[in-house]
Amino acid sequence: MDFDFERESKKPAVMKILIEIFIWAAQIAAVIFLAYFIIYYCVEKTTVIGSSMEKTLSANDQIIINKFIYHVSDPKRFDVIVFKQSGKEHSFYNIKRIIGLPGETVQIKDGYIYINGEVLEEIIEVDEMVNYGLAAEEIVLEENEYFVLGDNRNNSEDSRFASIGNITRDEIIGKASLRLSPFNFISKLNLKES
Template identity: 30%
Template sequence: MAKEAKSGGGFLETVKTIVYALLIAGVFRTLFYQPFWIPSGSMKDTLLIGDFLFVNKMAYGYSYASCPSVKIPSIGINIDATHLCGWLDGDNTRILGGEPERGDIAVFRHPVTGGDFIKRIVGLPGETIQMKGGVLHINGEPVQLQLDGTFEETAGPQGPQRLRPRCANGPVGTGALCIKEKFVETLPGGHAHSILNITMQGSDNTPVYTVPEGHYFMMGDNRDNSSDSRVPNIAGGVGFVPYENLLGRASRVMFSSAGRSMLFFWTWRGDRFFEKIE
C-alpha cells in the first residue's frame, strides 16, 4: 500500500513539475522574449529563411498582442491572443509603452489574419511614404542609396515551405547561382541597412501613403519579394500596422538552419550564431 501511495505521489509531483514549467515558460514568453523562426525570404539579406531569434517584448511595452497564440491544427488546438487578452484589444494603446524607432525590425500581428509577421519600420505616424522608381521617399524626400555589390545564393527550395528564391539574373535551375542587386539604404535619422533589388515591378512605384496616427509603415528588406504596407490589408497585404499590434523588436539571430527544420543541426549556418541584426 505504501509503495502504491509513493508511486501515485511521484506521478502527481511529475505532473506538478510539468505544469509549473509550462506556467513559467508562458510568463517568460508573454512578458520578456518570444522565439521566432524566419519562414520566408522577405527580409533577406538581413534575415535568412531558417534564422531563429528572440523578440524583445519589453521594447514597446505590452498590449493584447503580447499574449501568446498556440495554434496546432493537427490536434485541433487554436488558442489566439485575443482569447486570453482580448480585454486589452481595441484602444490602440499599450501598458508601459515604448516608442518604436525608424529602422527597427519588429514582429507584429497582421491586422486582419492575426498571423505573426516581421518587417522593418520605415514610416512613423503622420508621415508620407511613397516608392518612386524603386526608391523609398519619406515626406517627399528620397532616402540615400548606395550600391553595395550583389547578394548571391544557390537556387533551390528553401526552408520547411520549400520556397524558391527569385533572381535578378532571371529564372535559373536548381543548384545554379541566384543573384540580386544589393544596396545600403540610409533612413532619416541615420539608420543604415541592406536592401535587395530583383527587378522593376508594380510595388516599386506606389501612390503617396499618409501614415495614420498610432500606426506604422512596414517594409521588407527584400523589396521585390515582400508583402508589406505597400498593399492594403484588405487586398492581401499588411497595410498600416496599429501600435497595439506590435509584439516586440528583433535585435540578434541566435542560430540559423539552412535545412527544412531548425532541429537539423547539421544544416546550421556556422557564421550566424549570435549575429547582430542591423
C-alpha cells in the same frame, strides 16, 4: 496534573516544517510568475518564415523577440519588428523593417523611398524596387500606423500591398533583437558600409 513534555517539544518541529513548506510554495509560485512574466511580456523565440527579409534574415533562422522594449519606448525607423495582424487567415508572425512612422507621408518613386517629400537614406543593402504597389501614390500614415518593408524588396509582401497594408501599434509583438545561429544582433546585420 501531569505535564506532557514530549507533546510540547513537538510543537516547534511542526512549526518549522510548516514554515519550510510555506517558503517552498512561495518560491515555486514566484518562479512560475517570473517565467510567465518573461515569456508574456519580455522575450519570445520564433522562426523566420519565407525569404522577405533576406539578406538580413533567412528562412528558418531562429530569432529572439524583445517584447518589452515597446512598453517603454516607441518603435523607430529601421527597427526590424515582429507583428501579427488580427483578422488575417495565417497564424504566423510577420517580420519586416519599419520605414514610415506615425503621421508621416510615404511614397516610392524613381527607385527611392520618400518620407514627407525627402529621399530616405537607406542604412541597409537592398536591391532597387521594381514594384512600388500602393506606395506609388502618397500614403499618409495615421497616428498609430507604421509603413513596413521587407529587406528583400522585390520578394516581399509588405505595406506596399493591400494584403498587409499599414501596421498598427497594437499589432506589433516586439522588436526582432537576436539571431541565434549564427549568433548576432539583428540591428548589426546587412548594414551598408560607411
